[in-house]
Amino acid sequence: MSTADPTTTIGLTTISRTVASLAVGVVHTLERAVVGEGRMRTARGNAWEAVCADRARADRRAELDRMVAQLAADRRQRERQPVS
Template sequence: MAATAPTEPVGFANVSRALVSAAADLVTGVQRRVVGDDKVRTARDNAWAATLENRAQHEAQAELTREVAAMVARRRLVRSS
């Protein structure tokens, strides 16, 4: 006697997952056709872009901190004169 796994009823979640998966495949296929395989962004591309954006944001914040520190130093110099 072979045991069989109980069959799962097709529920809303399963249908939703299948629909989202099919839509994602369709969008990916259209994107590849329109822009070409070599120009499709990957997760690695997105991660690298996020890394570069974080670096630029940190550099801008550091520059602002330096500018504020210079303004405070000039103000102290003027007050002490």
């Protein structure tokens, strides 16, 4: 005895989910074959890359702040010097 209703149809969302699921599987398999097991992207690796990127941005921002402060100090110094 079958429990499936013969009038049940497959909806567009069911097909989309199926296609998306298959696409993810293909991409995952392809990445594994091309990149290799040891170089697969992981959540831990992604998080570490984000931390490194944040640190690099903070370093660049701090360097820019130092440069702006130095330029402002130089300008103040020039403004204090008497004009010859």
